[in-house]
Amino acid sequence: MGKPIRSLLWKEWHEQRWKLAFGCVILMSLTAIGLQTRIVPDFAVVMLSVAIGSSVLPIFAVMGLVAPERAEGSLHALLALPIRPWIVLVVKTAMGFLVCAAPILGAAFVACLWAGGREETVPRMLVGCAGGILFALCALVWMLAFGIRQRGEARAALVGIAVIAVWFLTTVIYGMFFENTIGEFWIVHPFSIFEYFWDAFEHYEARQILSLVALQVAEAALLFAWAAARFSKPGRTLA
Amino acid sequence: MSDAAIEISSLAKSFGSKAVLEDVSFKVPRGKTFAFLGRNGAGKTTTILTLLGLLRPDAGRISVLGLEPKKDAMEIRRRVGYLAENQVMFGWMRVSQMISFIAPFYPTWDAALARRLAERFELPKKTRVRNLSKGENRRLGLLLALAHRPELAILDDPTLGLDPIMRKEFLRDVVEHLQGSGVTVFFSSHLLYEIEPVADIVAVLDRGRIVRQSPTEDLREQVKQLILPSETYDVLGRLPGTLDVKRRGNRVAVVVEDAEAAVAKTAEAGVQPEVIDLNLDEIFEAYVAGRPNGQADSEPVVERVA
Numbered sequence: 001m002g003k004p005i006r007s008l009l010w011k012e013w014h015e016q017r018w019k020l021a022f023g024c025v026i027l028m029s030l031t032a033i034g035l036q037t038r039i040v041p042d043f044a045v046v047m048l049s050v051a052i053g054s055s056v057l058p059i060f061a062v063m064g065l066v067a068p069e070r071a072e073g074s075l076h077a078l079l080a081l082p083i084r085p086w087i088v089l090v091v092k093t094a095m096g097f098l099v100c101a102a103p104i105l106g107a108a109f110v111a112c113l114w115a116g117g118r119e120e121t122v123p124r125m126l127v128g129c130a131g132g133i134l135f136a137l138c139a140l141v142w143m144l145a146f147g148i149r150q151r152g153e154a155r156a157a158l159v160g161i162a163v164i165a166v167w168f169l170t171t172v173i174y175g176m177f178f179e180n181t182i183g184e185f186w187i188v189h190p191f192s193i194f195e196y197f198w199d200a201f202e203h204y205e206a207r208q209i210l211s212l213v214a215l216q217v218a219e220a221a222l223l224f225a226w227a228a229a230r231f232s233k234p235g236r237t238l239a
Numbered sequence: 240m241s242d243a244a245i246e247i248s249s250l251a252k253s254f255g256s257k258a259v260l261e262d263v264s265f266k267v268p269r270g271k272t273f274a275f276l277g278r279n280g281a282g283k284t285t286t287i288l289t290l291l292g293l294l295r296p297d298a299g300r301i302s303v304l305g306l307e308p309k310k311d312a313m314e315i316r317r318r319v320g321y322l323a324e325n326q327v328m329f330g331w332m333r334v335s336q337m338i339s340f341i342a343p344f345y346p347t348w349d350a351a352l353a354r355r356l357a358e359r360f361e362l363p364k365k366t367r368v369r370n371l372s373k374g375e376n377r378r379l380g381l382l383l384a385l386a387h388r389p390e391l392a393i394l395d396d397p398t399l400g401l402d403p404i405m406r407k408e409f410l411r412d413v414v415e416h417l418q419g420s421g422v423t424v425f426f427s428s429h430l431l432y433e434i435e436p437v438a439d440i441v442a443v444l445d446r447g448r449i450v451r452q453s454p455t456e457d458l459r460e461q462v463k464q465l466i467l468p469s470e471t472y473d474v475l476g477r478l479p480g481t482l483d484v485k486r487r488g489n490r491v492a493v494v495v496e497d498a499e500a501a502v503a504k505t506a507e508a509g510v511q512p513e514v515i516d517l518n519l520d521e522i523f524e525a526y527v528a529g530r531p532n533g534q535a536d537s538e539p540v541v542e543r544v545a
Binding site for chain 2: 002003004006007010011014015072073074076077079080081082083084232
């Protein structure tokens with residue numbers, strides 16, 4: 001790994017590490033408390049933690065990646081360095097992904113340690129958590145792509161919330177009007193990740209899940225390319 | 240190797256319908272200090288961003304150290320030291336962390352020079368960047384721009400927001416470390432008196448156009464104010480290269496681009512005008528304030544002064 005990338009990683013780690021620690025503590029505690037109290041089945045506890053984590057953590061992560069630097073002006077200093085802007089964005093996204101994935105992995109670890117094999121098998125819990133991580137990655141890239149030009153954490157968070165809200169809305173509309181007509185297109189929707197991974201052992205074959213992963217990653221890659229193209233453009237008239 | 244560190248021809252850039260640069264051309268010879276003067280909003284920062292490949296021009300050709308920003312932006316940024324206008328750095332970093340963060344981006348980074356500059360600039364290494372004073376912040380920016388031994392230093396309004404003492408100290412640092420070192424300096428500013436002692440060549444940018452480029456000495460020798468009786472001025476009409484005209488009672492003060500030619504014209508009419516030397520501030524004012532719509536060949540505004 002080149003020295004400039006290590007330097008960028010060091011900077012992003014310093015900026016994001018408290019979010020990562022906070023996410024880990026909250027999600028691992030939530031899972032542990034749910035599994036200890038046994039009010040709902042173990043799998044429901046784990047999936048609830050994963051669903052909350054994979055929806056909220058990307059908003060939390062995306063708030064601190066680009067928007068605050070754009071607002072305070074330090075992004076200009078970063079983009080004036082001799083490194084390609086898309087590399088800066090890749091490093092930022094990677095750190096954002098770590099902020100999302102590490103707490104879910106932590107929750108998976110707690111779940112397997114605490115309740116693995118009790119009501120649910122360890123592989124099923126792990127596959128469910130893997131779905132959560134994939135969903136978090138997709139959500140992060142979607143939020144980043146639509147919020148890349150925003151100045152300030154609050155505006156970036158609002159864009160993140162709007163992305164999740166639109167996904168909910170389209171899911172409801174799809175369920176009400178289109179499920180019977182264009183059912184095969186459901187795979188393009190990020191919410192389909194939960195369905196495919198959580199029901200992986202009952203309804204879906206490995207081939208179908210791999211197709212879903214490939215499609216979602218391709219969507220995320222396209223959105224990332226769109227974000228990268230707009231990342232370094234000045235947002236106002238400079239004279 | 241080209242003898243010019245920077246060469247720009249017919250550069251144009253618009254933001255939406257607003258044309259910021261129109262047909263800008265100039266050349267900065269290697270090893271010289273080039274003062275790029277213009278009012279706020281004249282297009283100085285836009286020009287600098289195009290030099291570094293941070294903005295794409297709409298038209299024109301640019302060469303920086305013999306490279307094209309469109310193709311070789313990374314190489315240009317490696318070989319250029321850039322201090323941005325109002326540069327904001329990462330406030331949470333300590334000064335030493337900031338230096339360590341920037342160093343790996345430049346293969347030619349000279350850690351010993353960075354240490355020497357930090358001592359020379361009296362930068363508190365343990366202090367967080369957000370707690371530095373404005374002067375310290377600018378000096379840290381200067382250190383980061385110079386410690387990789389750039390061939391070209393681009394300083395965009397580097398003294399903006401500093402008080403006069405700090406400005407003087409900052410300029411002293413710039414002069415000490417850059418002049419005579421063979422580094423080409425591109426110094427953008429709207430404060431002319433600070434540029435005057437350090438600049439070899441001056442270019443004046445007004446409303447997106449270069450209205451004058453020449454060695455500083457030539458500018459001082461050629462641009463002068465002539466004082467004439469009103470009736471003589473009215474008979475003579477417009478003098479060649481008139482930049483600014485002010486009427487003061489029965490006398491007219493005319494700032495001309497080429498004093499020699501203007502005096503020759505008045506001599507033809509048998510008048511010997513009073514010739515007054517101007518400092519760079521007054522010359523700049525004549526160029527940018529005396530013309531309507533920034534047109535270089537337009538008739539200057541005649542101002543009546545009581």
